[in-house]
Amino acid sequence: MSGLSLRAERVTLGYGGRPAVRGLDLDVAAGELLVVLGPSGCGKSTLLRAFAGLLPAMSGRVLADGEPITGPSADRALMFQDDALLPWRTARRNVELALALRRVPRGRRRAEAERWLARVGLGDDAGRLPRELSGGMRQRVQLARTLAAGPRAILMDEPFGALDAQTRASMQRLLLDVLADAPATVVFVTHDVDEALLLGHRVVVLGRDRPAGVAAEFDGAASRDELLAALGAGDPVKDDALKDDALKDDALKGEPLKGEPLKGDVLKEAV
Amino acid sequence: MNRLHRWPVRVASLLAALAVWHLVTAADLRFWVRFDRFPGPVDVVTEFGRQVEQGRYWQDIAQSLVRILTGFVLAAVLGVALGVATARSRWAGDVLQPLFEVARPIPAIALVPVAILLFPANEQGIVFITFAAAFFPVLVSTRHAVKALPVVWEDAVRTLGGGRWGVLLRVVLPGVLPGVFGGLSIGMGVAWICVISAEMISGDFGVGYRTWQAYTIVDYPGVLVGMATIGLLGWFTSASVELAGRRLTRWLPREGERT
Numbered sequence: 001m002s003g004l005s006l007r008a009e010r011v012t013l014g015y016g017g018r019p020a021v022r023g024l025d026l027d028v029a030a031g032e033l034l035v036v037l038g039p040s041g042c043g044k045s046t047l048l049r050a051f052a053g054l055l056p057a058m059s060g061r062v063l064a065d066g067e068p069i070t071g072p073s074a075d076r077a078l079m080f081q082d083d084a085l086l087p088w089r090t091a092r093r094n095v096e097l098a099l100a101l102r103r104v105p106r107g108r109r110r111a112e113a114e115r116w117l118a119r120v121g122l123g124d125d126a127g128r129l130p131r132e133l134s135g136g137m138r139q140r141v142q143l144a145r146t147l148a149a150g151p152r153a154i155l156m157d158e159p160f161g162a163l164d165a166q167t168r169a170s171m172q173r174l175l176l177d178v179l180a181d182a183p184a185t186v187v188f189v190t191h192d193v194d195e196a197l198l199l200g201h202r203v204v205v206l207g208r209d210r211p212a213g214v215a216a217e218f219d220g221a222a223s224r225d226e227l228l229a230a231l232g233a234g235d236p237v238k239d240d241a242l243k244d245d246a247l248k249d250d251a252l253k254g255e256p257l258k259g260e261p262l263k264g265d266v267l268k269e270a271v
Numbered sequence: 272m273n274r275l276h277r278w279p280v281r282v283a284s285l286l287a288a289l290a291v292w293h294l295v296t297a298a299d300l301r302f303w304v305r306f307d308r309f310p311g312p313v314d315v316v317t318e319f320g321r322q323v324e325q326g327r328y329w330q331d332i333a334q335s336l337v338r339i340l341t342g343f344v345l346a347a348v349l350g351v352a353l354g355v356a357t358a359r360s361r362w363a364g365d366v367l368q369p370l371f372e373v374a375r376p377i378p379a380i381a382l383v384p385v386a387i388l389l390f391p392a393n394e395q396g397i398v399f400i401t402f403a404a405a406f407f408p409v410l411v412s413t414r415h416a417v418k419a420l421p422v423v424w425e426d427a428v429r430t431l432g433g434g435r436w437g438v439l440l441r442v443v444l445p446g447v448l449p450g451v452f453g454g455l456s457i458g459m460g461v462a463w464i465c466v467i468s469a470e471m472i473s474g475d476f477g478v479g480y481r482t483w484q485a486y487t488i489v490d491y492p493g494v495l496v497g498m499a500t501i502g503l504l505g506w507f508t509s510a511s512v513e514l515a516g517r518r519l520t521r522w523l524p525r526e527g528e529r530t
Contacts, residue, residue, distance in 0.1 A: 052430050074432030084427040088445050088522040097441065101432040129522050149431045 003031035003185035004064050004075060004152035006051055011060030013046045019058060020046045024214060026204065028153075030065075033179065033186040037196040038206030039231060044189040047206075048155045051187060052078040064153070074102060077151035079142055082162045085130040091117060091141045092126035098149040116144040120174060136167035140174070147178065153185040161190070172198055193227045205230040310492040318492035319499070327481075332504065335477040338394070339466045339508070342401025346458055350406050351451055354413025355443060371410065379404035379465045383472055397469045397477075404465035405458035409451065416450025417443060449523055452516030459512050463505045478504070 006028040013021045020043035028034050038044045049055040050062050053072040062069045064076060072078075077098075085094050095113035104112065117126050120140040130138055139159055146154060160168040172195065179186060188199055196203050205216040205227065216230035289312050296311035310318075322328040356363040357371070379400050386396030424442045433441060470479025482497025 052426075054426055054429065072426075072429040072432075074430075076430065078426065078430040080423055080427065083421065084423050086424060086427075086442065086445070088448075088520075097428070098431045101428070101437060131522070131524050145431070155430075 002152065003183050005030040005066075006076075006153060006185060006187065007061075007063040007066075008047070008050070009061045009063065011050065011062055012058045013043065013050050013055060014058055015046075015055075017058075021206075023060070026214065028185055028187055031183055031185055033188065033199065033201050035196045035200030035203045036187060036189045036206060037193065037200075037203055037227060037231065038189075038191060040191055042206045044191075044206055045157050048078065048157050048187060048189050051153070052076055052155050054078070074098075074149045075151055076153045076155060077146045077149045078155045078157065079146045079159045081158045082135065082138070084142055085138055085145070087130050090127050090129055091122060091133065091137075091144075094130070094141055095145045095148050098145045102148075102150060113144075113148065116148045117141070119147070119178065120144045134167075136163050136171060139163065139171060143171075143175070143178070147182065151184055153187070154179075154182075156186065156188045158190055159188075160195070161192075168195075175199070193224060193231065196227060197222070197224060203227065308491065310495055314492040315495045315499070319496045322493075322496055328500075331476055331478050331481045332500065335466060335470065335479065335504070338397050338470075338477065339401055339462050342398045342466065343405050343459060343462050345398075345402045346405035346409055346462070347455060350409025350454065350458070351413050351447075354410045354451075355417055355439070355447070357410075358414045358417035359439070359443065371407070375407050375411075379461070380468045380472075383469060386469075387473065393473055393475065397466060397474065400469045401462050401466045405462040408457040408461065409454040412450050412454025412457070413447055416447035419450070420446045448516075449520045452512070452520065455512050455516070456509060459509050460505070463501065463508070467501055 006026075008024050008026040011021065011024050011026075012019045013024075024047065026047075036044050036047065046055065050057055051064075051069065053069045053076065069076075085091075086097065089097065092110070092113045095116050096109045099109040099112055100106075114123065114126055117123055120143050122137060122140055122144070125133065125137065130141070133141065139162075142159070160171045163171060176199065190196055190199075200218075200222075203218045203222055204214055205218075206214060218226065218230075293312050295306045296309050299307040301307055353363075353367060353371075357367050358364070382400050382403055383396070386399050390396045390399060420443065424446060425438050428438050428442050466477075467479035467482075470477040471483040474480035478497055478500050482494055482501070485491075485493030485497060
């Protein structure tokens with residue numbers, strides 16, 4: 001089984017008629033590991049949901065192996081940031097869920113689920129419920145479940161974003177290790193520059209502007225500074241200025257806020 | 272304080288209440304409320320002992336239990352099924368929701384005339400009223416539980432290849448159980464209220480009928496035995512629902528387990 005190629009053509013995506021991503025073009029080659037890097041709320045997850053088939057495009061096309069994506073499929077498994085395990089199922093039964101939905105015969109599910117759990121280092125915790133596991137362990141179960149679905153593309157939505165730095169580092173090593181013998185295409189979404197540097201063969205940076213488009217693209221060896229510069233390309237200073245304007249507007253609307261800016265000025269002077 | 276230490280307090284509270292009851296009835300107290308004709312605990316216990324030895328007492332209990340369980344099981348099955356349907360399908364919601372909203376405020380016991388008109392036998396009418404009482408709490412709590420399900424569970428199952436039925440069986444039905452059991456507990460309570468009332472109005476057997484019968488022949492200890500029986504049966508069935516709920520939702524974090 002080979003990886004799936006994914007493609008977005010002039011795609012506009014959003015919720016409730018408000019675009020979060022506009023006119024985006026993106027090609028992901030079969031078997032490639034692509035990192036999509038962008039600030040929080042830039043539409044990275046929206047893009048991933050479109051590839052997963054959970055969100056139809058407002059305009060443009062989203063394709064898998066040249067065919068339009070019309071809905072979710074086990075071919076394109078999505079790994080979430082947290083809380084995507086079914087809490088009433090043990091770790092093993094969560095992995096078995098992926099196998100059951102693939103119509104793996106009942107008798108083979110248990111052994112195969114245990115094999116996947118052992119692969120992510122949770123061989124001894126198969127019988128525990130999600131609430132009895134740490135955040136990092138829960139993400140490892142989710143990784144096992146995602147892999148057990150036998151996807152040709154794995155879509156990862158900041159899967160380690162809720163973990164502490166040490167756990168995250170070990171999860172990143174585990175992921176690279178596991179992916180080394182899986183032929184699947186991977187789209188990995190993150191806001192963390194170091195994570196992008198560690199994982200990515202190719203890094204696509206989504207801009208700060210709303211709706212977002214591709215701000216920069218790096219093939220192979222991008223440096224940390226290059227990525228940071230690309231992330232900052234949306235001019236955060238201008239954005240902050242906009243935020244200040246919004247605050248002022250609020251202050252004018254509501255009387256009680258009037259005292260607030262004064263306090264700030266006093267503090268600034270004190271500093 | 273641990274559990275063991277709390278039991279003496281609880282037992283003492285019950286005994287004190289019994290003692291007060293005995294004193295006010297034995298003294299024929301008339302102090303705005305009148306206890307001179309009110310049966311005391313000794314009369315009631317004696318009457319209870321007499322009734323327990325008769326087959327009729329147990330037949331009445333069996334009769335009431337059959338009625339309430341039939342109505343309750345029907346309400347549980349239909350309440351969950353229609354609660355899920357109206358919450359998940361826009362079409363089912365549009366067709367059924369207005370009917371439910373109009374029917375819901377009607378007290379089930381006010382359906383007695385309707386039941387008499389509709390059903391050929393008394394028995395079916397009483398079961399219908401019990402069903403109507405328990406149905407709405409189950410329906411409403413199921414609806415809310417479905418709407419409150421985290422979207423990520425459904426998304427996860429869909430991206431693993433689950434279809435509409437896969438999501439229903441593997442996410443919705445197990446996920447709503449905690450909410451459904453809330454509705455079942457309330458439903459069991461109102462089902463008892465309605466089965467007893469319906470038996471008082473139109474029954475030929477049953478605990479409710481027997482209690483009302485005792486009142487019409489001025490058998491006051493009999494009335495109180497009937498009431499105590501209703502209380503014990505209600506407690507027993509509610510505890511059963513509670514226990515089933517706990518067993519089926521073991522995965523929920525429980526108080527005291529958090530470390």
